[in-house]
Amino acid sequence: MGVFKVSNEGLIALESTSFEQEGLHERFDLQRLLRSKIEILAPETLVIAEEFAYWDEGRRRIDLLALDKQANPRGHRTQAR
Numbered sequence: 350m351g352v353f354k355v356s357n358e359g360l361i362a363l364e365s366t367s368f369e370q371e372g373l374h375e376r377f378d379l380q381r382l383l384r385s386k387i388e389i390l391a392p393e394t395l396v397i398a399e400e401f402a403y404w405d406e407g408r409r410r411i412d413l414l415a416l417d418k419q420a421n422p423r424g425h426r427t428q429a430r
Contacts, residue, residue: 376400380412393418 353360373379383389384396398414415423 376412384413387413387415391415391417391423394423 351365352363354363355361368375368379380399384399387394387396394415394417396413396415399412401411401414402409404411417423
């Protein structure tokens with residue numbers, strides 16, 4: 350899927366890239382950036398844990414575990430594709 354910049358002249362297609370090309374790593378960069386600005390993905394939430402694996406079916410980790418205003422858990426997985 351393409352990503353575009355909106356300008357007065359119309360849509361400008363941005364060049365495709367990857368995390369590797371940009372020198373970014375999932376856990377150390379993407380996860381850190383999302384943690385610091387979680388409201389981008391989930392407004393009005395509070396991150397309470399990272400790499401959370403202490404749950405009944407903890408074969409996988411939740412990258413960022415957060416609570417919303419009603420104290421409902423919100424799990425977010427970051428994945429480089």
